Amino acid sequence: MSDVASQLTTADGRPLKAALASAQARAKRRAFFLVLPLLLFILISFAVPIGQMLQRSVYNDQFSKSVPALSQWFAENPKGTAPDEAAFAALASDLVLMKETRAAGDAGTRINYVVSGTRSMFTKAARGADKLEPPFMEAMLELDEDWDNPLVWNAMRSAASPWTFDFYTIAFDLERDADGKLTKVDETQRIYFRLFIKTFLIAGVITAICLVLAFPIAHLLATLPMAKANLLMILVLLPFWTSLLVRTTSWIVLLQGQGVVNDILVALGIIGDDGRLQMIYNQTGTIIAMVHILLPFMVLPLYSVMRVIPVSYTRAARSLGATSWTTFRRIYLPQTIPGIGAGVLLVFILAVGYYITPALVGGADGQLFSNMVQFHMTKANWSMAAALATMLLVGVLVLYWLYDRLIGIDKLKLG
Amino acid sequence: MVASRDDAFVSFEHVQKSYDGETLVVKDLNLQLAKGEFLTMLGPSGSGKTTCLMMLAGFETATHGEIRLDGKPINQVPPHKRGIGMVFQNYALFPHMTVGENLSFPLEVRGMGKSEREEKIKRALDMVQMGAFANRRPAQMSGGQQQRIALARALVFDPKLVLMDEPLGALDKQLREHMQFEIKHLHESLGITVVYVTHDQGEALTMSDRVAVFNDGRIQQLAPPAELYERPDNSFVAGFIGENNKLPGVIEELNGDRAVVRLENGELIDATAVNVQAKGDKTLVSIRPERVEFKPELIPAGAHTIDAEVLEVIYMGDILRTRMRVAGHDEFVVKCRNTIDQMPLTPGQRIRIGWNPLDARALDMI
Numbered sequence: 121m122s123d124v125a126s127q128l129t130t131a132d133g134r135p136l137k138a139a140l141a142s143a144q145a146r147a148k149r150r151a152f153f154l155v156l157p158l159l160l161f162i163l164i165s166f167a168v169p170i171g172q173m174l175q176r177s178v179y180n181d182q183f184s185k186s187v188p189a190l191s192q193w194f195a196e197n198p199k200g201t202a203p204d205e206a207a208f209a210a211l212a213s214d215l216v217l218m219k220e221t222r223a224a225g226d227a228g229t230r231i232n233y234v235v236s237g238t239r240s241m242f243t244k245a246a247r248g249a250d251k252l253e254p255p256f257m258e259a260m261l262e263l264d265e266d267w268d269n270p271l272v273w274n275a276m277r278s279a280a281s282p283w284t285f286d287f288y289t290i291a292f293d294l295e296r297d298a299d300g301k302l303t304k305v306d307e308t309q310r311i312y313f314r315l316f317i318k319t320f321l322i323a324g325v326i327t328a329i330c331l332v333l334a335f336p337i338a339h340l341l342a343t344l345p346m347a348k349a350n351l352l353m354i355l356v357l358l359p360f361w362t363s364l365l366v367r368t369t370s371w372i373v374l375l376q377g378q379g380v381v382n383d384i385l386v387a388l389g390i391i392g393d394d395g396r397l398q399m400i401y402n403q404t405g406t407i408i409a410m411v412h413i414l415l416p417f418m419v420l421p422l423y424s425v426m427r428v429i430p431v432s433y434t435r436a437a438r439s440l441g442a443t444s445w446t447t448f449r450r451i452y453l454p455q456t457i458p459g460i461g462a463g464v465l466l467v468f469i470l471a472v473g474y475y476i477t478p479a480l481v482g483g484a485d486g487q488l489f490s491n492m493v494q495f496h497m498t499k500a501n502w503s504m505a506a507a508l509a510t511m512l513l514v515g516v517l518v519l520y521w522l523y524d525r526l527i528g529i530d531k532l533k534l535g
Numbered sequence: 536m537v538a539s540r541d542d543a544f545v546s547f548e549h550v551q552k553s554y555d556g557e558t559l560v561v562k563d564l565n566l567q568l569a570k571g572e573f574l575t576m577l578g579p580s581g582s583g584k585t586t587c588l589m590m591l592a593g594f595e596t597a598t599h600g601e602i603r604l605d606g607k608p609i610n611q612v613p614p615h616k617r618g619i620g621m622v623f624q625n626y627a628l629f630p631h632m633t634v635g636e637n638l639s640f641p642l643e644v645r646g647m648g649k650s651e652r653e654e655k656i657k658r659a660l661d662m663v664q665m666g667a668f669a670n671r672r673p674a675q676m677s678g679g680q681q682q683r684i685a686l687a688r689a690l691v692f693d694p695k696l697v698l699m700d701e702p703l704g705a706l707d708k709q710l711r712e713h714m715q716f717e718i719k720h721l722h723e724s725l726g727i728t729v730v731y732v733t734h735d736q737g738e739a740l741t742m743s744d745r746v747a748v749f750n751d752g753r754i755q756q757l758a759p760p761a762e763l764y765e766r767p768d769n770s771f772v773a774g775f776i777g778e779n780n781k782l783p784g785v786i787e788e789l790n791g792d793r794a795v796v797r798l799e800n801g802e803l804i805d806a807t808a809v810n811v812q813a814k815g816d817k818t819l820v821s822i823r824p825e826r827v828e829f830k831p832e833l834i835p836a837g838a839h840t841i842d843a844e845v846l847e848v849i850y851m852g853d854i855l856r857t858r859m860r861v862a863g864h865d866e867f868v869v870k871c872r873n874t875i876d877q878m879p880l881t882p883g884q885r886i887r888i889g890w891n892p893l894d895a896r897a898l899d900m901i
Contacts, residue, residue: 435594436627438614440641441692447615450640454631 170513177287177506183230183279186223187214191280199300203273208256215249218242233504234275234286234295241266270298287507291316312492316511319489322407323471329411330418330467331460338422338459342429356419359412368480371409375400375481401483409477414470418463425459458531465523465532469516543567543603544728545591545696550600552586560586562752564600568730570695573722575731577739578749579775587749588698588732593617604696615644620689620697624704626681628673634660634684635669641692659691660684662721679710686718690725699731703738715741736776740764748772765823769810770898773821780827780867782820786897789814794897795839796820798862802841805892810899818897824856824870826894830878834889843867845884855880861888 128136184191189210197207218224228242241264252259260267274296278286289295293310294302304310337356341349359367374380382396391397399405433455437447475490482491489512496505523529545568552561561583568574576584589595590602593614601608609617628637638659642652660666663683673681682702689697699718703711719742722729733739739746740760748755748763748771755775756768767773774781787803788795794808796818806820828834829843846865847858854870857880861867869888871877880886 430625430627432623432625432627433629435592435614436621436623436688437629437640438594439592439617439619439621439698440644440688441615441618442640442644443615444613446644451629 173506173509175506176502177510178284178503179282180230180279180284180287180503181282183227183276184282186218186221186227187211187276187280188217189213190276194277194280199277202270203257203268205255205257207273208260208267209254212249212252212256212260215242215246215252219246219249229501230279231272231275233290233501234278235269235271238266238272238275241272271296274298274300287503288511290504291507291511312508315487315492316489316515319472319512320515322403322488323468323474326407326410326414326471327418327464327468329407330415331464333411334415334418334422334463335456335460338419338426341419341423342426343431353423356416360416364413364476365480367413368409368477371405371412371481372400375405375408400481401486403482403486405481405483406478406486406488409481410471410474413477414467417466417470421462421466422456422459425456425462429455457527461523461527462532465520468519472516473512542569544570544572544605545730546603547587547591548601548603550587550590550597550602552583552590552595553598559598559752561590564752564754566747566754566757568728570728571726573719573729573731573742573744575733575739575743575746576749577733577736577746577775579734582749583752584732584747584749585700588700588730591730592619592621592698618692618694618696620692620694622682622685622689622697622699622702624701626673626678626685626705628681628684628688630673632672633669634665634671634673634676637673637684638669638688638691641688645692655691659687662690663687663717678706679714682706682714683717686721690721690727694727696728696730699729701733702731704733704735711738718742740776748775750775766809767821767896767898770819770821770900773896773898778824778868778870780822780824780861782822782862782864782867783900784818784820786811786814786816786818793892794818796897798841800862802862803839804841804895805838805890806895806897807893809896811897817900819900820895820897822890822895824868825854827869827888827890829869829880829886829888831887835891838889838892840887840889843869843886843888845880845882845886847882848880859888 130136130139187210190207193207193210215224218227224242224246225239228239231242232239245260245263245267248263257268266272275286278284278296289302291312293305293313295305297303337352341352341356344352372379376382377396377398379400381399382391385391386393386396399408429452433451434447437451438444442450472488473490474488475494478486478488479491479494482488489508493505493508493512496502496508520529545566547564547566550561550564551559553559564583564587566574566587576587578584586595590597591604593609593612597610602610604617604619628634629640632640635656638656639652642655647655656669657666660669663686665680665683665687668676668680668684673684676684685702689699702718703714706714715738718729718731721727722742731739731742740763743760745757745759746763747757750771756763756772758766758768763772764776767776770781773779782796782798782804784796784798784804786794786808787797789808789811792808794806794811796804796806798804804820806818811818834840841861843859843861845857845859849856849858850873853873855873855877857869857871858865859867859869871880
């Protein structure tokens, strides 16, 4: 078939495909110029920053730029070599350099990410660096006995190159022992990966609650007469038109210890005055407020799919002898899958990356992974923030891929 | 075929239906169907015919009155326990299932075993000549093929009663006519009872044992097709079924069912009194275009004839459709058979026309 097509020519003998391409070239060029502004915008504001973020998660020159001599020594001596006098001499000369450029704090911070409590070693050593006399090993150990700690030297060797996976090691709650082997950090310090898993679980719970709440609403909207459905739709969309901050604040008013919900429960005698429920500034608060905010993202795709399912399908199923439950399960539900898929994917991805609501109402245990990214950004630890953000991105992409494998992305229907 | 109230297979008794509590969509419906009958509900949209079908299927509840199926009241029986097969206008084949799965569905919900299911599915598909399509999806088939599958699905579980809601509405003319014969043939060979809803009078006339003409929530006439066409009970039925000439006038003489009507221009015509009561009543006389005669030898002796002026002759192949001005009306149509010895009519020609009094029916004024 394709052979025949490639041989086809126009009346004047030109290949048909070439003729078609040139005939449409002008229209295609014009179409391209129309989308060019958006393309540039996306490139500048989205693709480039994401690329930068990915790079920062594996590139950090805070330490490497200040230690030319030490880098040289690391290059000459293979991994595992115990630091000798030459190494300490190199370190001392770099510390002098750091003093001049006031980079000791920065460099120390980089090592401190990997081995905590080491930042002060660098600042202290740099302060007196120009007074250090050989033998440097003894002089340095006199300043701080931790200077021969193999963990510190391993960390320095790793940080002497700007390219590093240290931040991913930290993000997965791992550390390197003295032999350079990866081990899990102490139980009490496992925060990142645990929070990563918890964030996905909470996002899953939020998505599930949204689905359960949105399905009947969407069905109602889809079956009501247009005029009434539009009115209800406004109510569904109302949260969209209200400031996020106002909505979150009103949840605080409703859910706090002395808030409306607790007052009503106490007045009804369901709970005692001393047993007021803690529903805000914790995980519960995060879930409630986020379900409220994300609900429309579930309702809309469901509604758009349900609206075009003719009532005759369910009627046909009933007339063929199916009970209403069988009809729902075997006829109606399968046809809403594109909407469910779109809603679930949308809500889940939004929930996984949500920041402002957990920050406002999450308290201590309602924080999500994004809050950790934000925490490191305020501490100017860009590489750590980037590594965590990359984990989030990869996690979402994996889910997207799974969705495509299980349901098929072409079945997605957003509206 | 006409069933009496007691042995009727399906019966509506004083059924009324209102959606808003203010207006009645179905007003006092009484209807009996015999087993094996093919009944068509015919009417314009909004006449209540589909509502009646939906009440019978169980998707709408009657506001008042009783619907019986096989002697048992079914007002309170949910649709899935009625055992009624139904064919929908848009086929309503489940898009996420293959043809085989579609047909299997009613058998599965009845808890039928696999081998028995397969046998029934095969038989049903063969019945509509679609045996090779069991693994196709509805979207991969043409409208006509989908219609056959919908038909097979409604029949596969051997229902006693099959409802069809404008099943051929979405097909093109040729296919529609072909499917009409197939449905009719299936009805005869299976001996099932069919209630068929359509707004296409041609469909109703070709397929049905009896036709119920609906308008304004009431059955205007319930009769076999020939009777409906030739002896309409009222002006609505006369106007709705087939082409029809209407001449308004006043009853001049009334003698049993023979009437003489004075038209608006004073001319007299003969007619059969159908629903006029007394001399002086206003009436609308209805005459079929093919029953109007203009050759003197074909007009019965003693019948009145009136003046007509030929306005237009349209050549339609099998007939010559001739528009005339009669008694001041420009839309009077006469259909002349296109035969070799047909008398040619030309626009502007003045002739006398007449008809057998049995063919002109003096009906109510609308």
